[in-house]
Amino acid sequence: MSYKCFACGKTVYQTEVLKILGREYHKRCFRCKTCNRVLTMKSYKALDGNPYCQAHYPNVSEHGAQMNYGQQEKKEEQQEEQQEYQEEQQEEYQEEQQQEEEYY
Ligand SMILES: [Zn+2]
Numbered sequence: 001m002s003y004k005c006f007a008c009g010k011t012v013y014q015t016e017v018l019k020i021l022g023r024e025y026h027k028r029c030f031r032c033k034t035c036n037r038v039l040t041m042k043s044y045k046a047l048d049g050n051p052y053c054q055a056h057y058p059n060v061s062e063h064g065a066q067m068n069y070g071q072q073e074k075k076e077e078q079q080e081e082q083q084e085y086q087e088e089q090q091e092e093y094q095e096e097q098q099q100e101e102e103y104y
């Protein structure tokens with residue numbers, strides 16, 4: 001069983017099909033109509049049968065836009081935390097190595 005991708009017109013096999021809005025897409029072909037970013041079932045918003053990302057969904061209220069902005073900030077915070085954690089781990093590793101050298 002196979003389908004035709006609505007975006008690129010090529011065959012989509014059942015293992016890679018994304019059925020959304022009554023159409024079939026390759027997972028990698030399901031993109032925001034404005035910025036071409038690949039979307040997922042969870043992250044897309046639909047208008048007139050076209051998928052958009054959160055940022056480019058037309059007619060978003062001011063409130064909705066502010067909410068998106070907050071999510072973006074949170075993401076960056078998490079990335080910073082992860083970087084700090086990785087640096088700490090590296091320092092610990094280096095200390096361990098130095099100790100070993102002294103021991104021998
Ligand atoms: Zn496709």
Ligand SMILES: [Zn+2]
Nearest residue numbers: 032035053056
């Ligand atoms: Zn977009």
